[in-house]
Amino acid sequence: MTAPExxxxxxxxxxxxxxxxxxxxxxxxxxxxxxxxxxxxxxxxKDYFLGNRAPAWKRVxxxxxxxxxxxKHNDLEEVGIDTYHHTxxxxxxxxxxxxxxxxxxxxxxxxxxxxxxxLPKDRLYVTVFEGDAKENLEKDQxxxxxxxxxxxxxxxxxxxxxxxxxxxxxxxxCGPCSEIHVDCRPxxxxxxxxxxxxxxxxxxxxxxxxxxxxMQFNRLKDRSLESxxxxxxxxxxxxxxxxxxxxxxxxNYDTDIFxxxxxxxxxxxxxxxxxxxxxxxxxxxxxADHIRAICFTIADGQLPANTGAGYVIRRILRRAVRYYxxxxxxxxxxxHELVPVLAQQFANVFPELQQQVDFVKKVxxxxxxxxxxxxDSGIRRIEDFMGNAKxxxxxxxxxxxxxxxxxxxxxxxSLIAAENSFxxxxxxxxxxxxxxxxxSRAATELDMGDWTILDENPASTFVxxxxxxxxxxxxxxxxxxxxxxxxxxxxxxxTPFYAESGGQVGDTGTLSFNGxxxxxxxxxxxxxxxxxxxxxxxxxxxxxxxxxxxRNNRLNTTLNHSATHLLHAALRQVxxxxxxQKGSLVNPEYLRFDFSHFAKVxxxxxxxxxxxxxxxxxxxxxxxIKEMPKDEAMQLGxxxxxxxxxxxxxRVVIMDPAYSVELCGGxxxxxxxxxxxxxxxxxxxxxAGVRRIEAVTGGNALTFVNEQLQQxxxxxxxxKNAKEPVKAIETLIQDKAALEKQLEVLEQxxxxxxxxxxxxxxxxxxxxxxxxxxxxxGSADALKQLCFNLKNEISNHxxxxxxxxxxxxxVALMISDNLVAEKGLEAPKIIKEKIAxxxxxxxxxxxxxxxxxxxxxxxxxxxxxxxxxxx
RNA sequence: GGGGGAUUAGCUCAGUUGGCUAGAGCGCUUGCAUGGCAUGCAAGAGGUCACCGGUUCGACUCCGGUAUUCUCCA
Numbered sequence: 001m002t003a004p005e006x007x008x009x010x011x012x013x014x015x016x017x018x019x020x021x022x023x024x025x026x027x028x029x030x031x032x033x034x035x036x037x038x039x040x041x042x043x044x045x046k047d048y049f050l051g052n053r054a055p056a057w058k059r060v061x062x063x064x065x066x067x068x069x070x071x072k073h074n075d076l077e078e079v080g081i082d083t084y085h086h087t088x089x090x091x092x093x094x095x096x097x098x099x100x101x102x103x104x105x106x107x108x109x110x111x112x113x114x115x116x117x118x119l120p121k122d123r124l125y126v127t128v129f130e131g132d133a134k135e136n137l138e139k140d141q142x143x144x145x146x147x148x149x150x151x152x153x154x155x156x157x158x159x160x161x162x163x164x165x166x167x168x169x170x171x172x173x174c175g176p177c178s179e180i181h182v183d184c185r186p187x188x189x190x191x192x193x194x195x196x197x198x199x200x201x202x203x204x205x206x207x208x209x210x211x212x213x214x215m216q217f218n219r220l221k222d223r224s225l226e227s228x229x230x231x232x233x234x235x236x237x238x239x240x241x242x243x244x245x246x247x248x249x250x251x252n253y254d255t256d257i258f259x260x261x262x263x264x265x266x267x268x269x270x271x272x273x274x275x276x277x278x279x280x281x282x283x284x285x286x287x288a289d290h291i292r293a294i295c296f297t298i299a300d301g302q303l304p305a306n307t308g309a310g311y312v313i314r315r316i317l318r319r320a321v322r323y324y325x326x327x328x329x330x331x332x333x334x335x336h337e338l339v340p341v342l343a344q345q346f347a348n349v350f351p352e353l354q355q356q357v358d359f360v361k362k363v364x365x366x367x368x369x370x371x372x373x374x375x376d377s378g379i380r381r382i383e384d385f386m387g388n389a390k391x392x393x394x395x396x397x398x399x400x401x402x403x404x405x406x407x408x409x410x411x412x413x414s415l416i417a418a419e420n421s422f423x424x425x426x427x428x429x430x431x432x433x434x435x436x437x438x439x440s441r442a443a444t445e446l447d448m449g450d451w452t453i454l455d456e457n458p459a460s461t462f463v464x465x466x467x468x469x470x471x472x473x474x475x476x477x478x479x480x481x482x483x484x485x486x487x488x489x490x491x492x493x494x495t496p497f498y499a500e501s502g503g504q505v506g507d508t509g510t511l512s513f514n515g516x517x518x519x520x521x522x523x524x525x526x527x528x529x530x531x532x533x534x535x536x537x538x539x540x541x542x543x544x545x546x547x548x549x550x551r552n553n554r555l556n557t558t559l560n561h562s563a564t565h566l567l568h569a570a571l572r573q574v575x576x577x578x579x580x581q582k583g584s585l586v587n588p589e590y591l592r593f594d595f596s597h598f599a600k601v602x603x604x605x606x607x608x609x610x611x612x613x614x615x616x617x618x619x620x621x622x623x624x625i626k627e628m629p630k631d632e633a634m635q636l637g638x639x640x641x642x643x644x645x646x647x648x649x650x651r652v653v654i655m656d657p658a659y660s661v662e663l664c665g666g667x668x669x670x671x672x673x674x675x676x677x678x679x680x681x682x683x684x685x686x687x688a689g690v691r692r693i694e695a696v697t698g699g700n701a702l703t704f705v706n707e708q709l710q711q712x713x714x715x716x717x718x719x720k721n722a723k724e725p726v727k728a729i730e731t732l733i734q735d736k737a738a739l740e741k742q743l744e745v746l747e748q749x750x751x752x753x754x755x756x757x758x759x760x761x762x763x764x765x766x767x768x769x770x771x772x773x774x775x776x777x778g779s780a781d782a783l784k785q786l787c788f789n790l791k792n793e794i795s796n797h798x799x800x801x802x803x804x805x806x807x808x809x810x811v812a813l814m815i816s817d818n819l820v821a822e823k824g825l826e827a828p829k830i831i832k833e834k835i836a837x838x839x840x841x842x843x844x845x846x847x848x849x850x851x852x853x854x855x856x857x858x859x860x861x862x863x864x865x866x867x868x869x870x871x
Numbered sequence: 872g873g874g875g876g877a878u879u880a881g882c883u884c885a886g887u888u889g890g891c892u893a894g895a896g897c898g899c900u901u902g903c904a905u906g907g908c909a910u911g912c913a914a915g916a917g918g919u920c921a922c923c924g925g926u927u928c929g930a931c932u933c934c935g936g937u938a939u940u941c942u943c944c945a
Binding site: 442 | 872873874875876877889890891892927928929941942943944945
């Protein structure tokens, strides 16, 4: 059975049990401060379990893209070493939201594994929660009894709270779970060691494949548990492991999920994958695993970056590069070649990659190149260090500096060191690393207080599409403390405040409690909750409150948001439909729009785009906003964004059905004419294949144009209102250059004349050609010039020039090389010992030429005499 | 968000206790050589040393700030 068949059978099976199949949510998580990436199938259903939202279907199944790069068994550095852990993986899951419970879940999982997938029953083990006295929890007898219908009792194992009781977080829904493990060892080994002793014991051949969670409790603040009125089922089965088991492979990497990329890597490197534990084979696995994580996160809109989620992608990509660089002897970008292979493989499951394959490839290529350059310069740096080292060792501080400042991986440092029989102080490195981590942690410490709940119903309704103010009440609030600054977060029963989302910034405004006015500085989303940020609490938080947004800011933001839609459509019209939104910022001042495009947008194209947008503004198109099923919206040709999660009912913003139809939750104006005017303020690049446009609308656009006009007016005035200002300025610049050149020639001539006259005044002192003069000079540089002009005219020389420049003494002394060698005369010595004290200053230079300066300019003649006297 | 670097010619980079007429390689221009090309030889152009302020007789160099960028951590 092929992997796609196995996936399809899972979905078909649960359809036959009355489940609705939903698409995978994006792998990159938005609006959840506790999570960077989707790490479990249930993430997208969190609100259902929390009761923040009612589920649209009671039975759901899907395959979910997940990413795990930290945690006990999923340390990034471990992936590829073994045969069954991954960064990105697919999680197959089925859910019941207050519908079926333990019996069905257990029956169906058994049926699917043994009847459909035909796994041998005697190789399966199940675990059941054994109970926990401290929590006053009983053994999950129900689950045990249901399993007994299918599995002999000696293969039903009891598990403790750590393995068999699942909690979403510190508080919230939780419950016992039941895992299914499979023993893949050969029969001889199974005869020797009983499989049940190896369950949950980190044996690579005895692995968990499916976890069924039965949510029946709610964990309260005080750590106590209460029964949930509605009980849920939440399951997750690792797709890669399942396929491996069904296909009877020794390793996940031997399945057809990974074999395509591995074969392609073999072709590119002319090496062979052997499936062993040696470094070369580890490298093959690392690449096969990491390329998936890289591609799907980029396709979901997360570009490599140096903070947050983007930094995680960058680290994964760099780890892959490190492995092919060190162990596959590849010094050129390789990963990007695998992107089309992967896109093809997943075209039917996760089409977003295939749809953006050129873009993803380009981003990966640039990122690889970038890191290879970093490696290159790091290697130069480390070789440089070893070349100058007195001992054959690299201290921890240096190793850490290479890593921390120059991004050079520690394992490469240690590898290169070993090749040159250098040792590395690993302890010192670790210590420096720990210091860095502690510092960072201390700086980001965020003290988040408990919610104080005033109203048990946590639902929070947004009324800001229609209203700019409303009377409501606070449902809960809490204190947060970040970097010594105290703030409060409030949640209202109803709110006109728009929470930052889809690039549109959160509203600001005021909350009035009994006449006490509190300023809202920002509004953000936490999952589906709208959180208002304020600097202080009112005297009485329980009274009714008038919530009022800053209307002017909202209006300007709204103008910019509508303009963003017009711009997006115009970009696709002029540049092509490959243009996809990669980022957007909409605030009261301006709009910023990042999109995929591979070339600079030319001035002509920009003008054309701007024209189209302004044309649409003048056409005063009514903006129609409708809610409709997603399928219907897609039929209208609505633009949806990659990496954005949409519900089944979507909000559609239409500005002429033939021009712009977008799924959007933001605020918009009534008709495009309200925008007044649209002007670009800048165009540039932000990353490989991503361009950024900034623009202004309405009053801001007018201000912008007026400023530009004023500037032009000022320029014209500055050049006496010349008829052709551009030509006048060009002439001015040309003339200036010509004059500068002339001036230079004249000054050189002047110095030449001075030199010539000085040449006549050379004296013989002790067989030395001595020339010492106090001269007029405009700068210390001129004295230097004099010396260098004359040095070729006079041999066997000591040249000394002094000048009073702006009240300060400046001296230049030149001694011909032969005198330096023969008589031991050294310019810096003379400067420091004989001249500097006279002029109250200092100086130095090289043996044949040195300069000095000082505060006392009255002693210049004595300087000359002093030097002359010592010859 | 916190730490550490970097910013010098069109590009890649040197510049060693503050004083070297700011350099190298590649590229560019011109000339010469070779039947042509790859190329070789020679000459030359090209720099507000990111920006602003400070210390100093003197700052590419030291100090502070700003901008941009790289990098590590969270």
